[in-house]
Amino acid sequence: MRAFYGLVLPIVFVAILVRTDASAEINSGANVIEEIVVTARKKEESLQDVPLAVSAFQGDELASAGYSELSQIGKLTPGLYYETFDRTKPQLFIRGIGSRQYDAGSDPSVGVYLDGAYLGRFGALDLNLTDIERVEVLKGPQGTLYGRNTVGGVVSVVTRDAPDTLSGSIAVETGSSAVSGDDFWSIDAAIGGPIADNGSTAGLIFSHRKRDGYQPYQGFSAAGGSEDALAIRGKLYFPITDELNLRLTADYSDFDGPPLVFIANSHLDDGTIQPISGSQLI
Known part of the structure; x- marks a missing residue:
């Protein structure tokens, strides 16, 4: 029995040392998962x-x-x-x-x-x-x-609340589809900052996306796959007390696109889609 305990104690001691070193490495910030x-x-x-x-x-x-x-x-x-x-x-x-x-x-x-x-x-x-x-x-x-x-x-x-200091961002994207050949572009902009010394802030975002579309419809100005989307959002933040804040958000959006056609269609020689009326299906 004495020989048995003499062998076990060193093994347990080494295991504790290895575990302590691993914990120290994790606590050092090498592998930290950001809290959500x-x-x-x-x-x-x-x-x-x-x-x-x-x-x-x-x-x-x-x-x-x-x-x-x-x-x-x-x-x-x-x-x-x-x-x-x-x-x-x-x-x-x-x-x-x-x-x-x-x-x-x-x-x-x-x-x-x-x-x-x-x-x-x-x-x-x-x-x-x-x-x-x-x-x-x-x-x-x-x-x-x-x-x-x-x-x-x-x-x-x-x-997102507006930042404490005046700042803004803008992103512009444009291109053409390699498959359908239609052009598209988009612009996203945001600006915000303080509006009073008590910590009140205001922010504004603007987004506009447009795509020409790839499939013409006979009798309609908008082509299939087209898009014209506009979005504007404003936000105000007012700190009233240490435990009470007031946030006001206003959001506006407008979207223009092709109509949905739930009836059968026929393709013309030029590739245009022509909606078929109900009488033509009889």
Whole structure:
């Protein structure tokens, strides 16, 4: 028995030393994962501490990856289906729960929020993501915190507060499709800064995207695949007390594109699509 303990003690001692060195290397900051702060439960907390199924995306990461519209979040989020074949009637589903009713009196089954304000109509759901702080996708019923029309879940967009010092940014993109040959261009600009000595700030973003399109329609000025999208957003921040702040956000968007043709079409000799009337189908 004495020989047994004499062999075990050195081995345990070496293992403790190795473990201590590894911990020191991690604590030195060599492999540190950046903390993601979300407001999924109406308060700021670490994403790892939230007892919900939440997918969060930082605005800077979305911009660097080329994501400019909220509908593109569906490509990054498991369980989220976000289709905008008609920009005024997007299809938004989380885990198979959503709504296909588009009339004026219908409500979606997935709630979309902009800085905590509920967007209740389908035409306002495809938001521009220029200069945002983050996007949070909450999966599953969220009626306890967010109220009605959230049986499928919630998509929350949090815009960025203006900085304490005057600053701005501008990004311009232009090109031509190698497949269809149509031209496109876009411009995204943001500016913000302080407006008072008490810490109040104001910010403004402007985004304009245009694409010529690649498929002409007979009788329509807009070509298939064309796009002319304009978005403007302003935000004011007022610190009232140490624990009370006021944020005001105004968002405007306008989109022009080709009409949807749900009836059969015939191709003319020049490649133009000509809608066929109902009498021609008989």
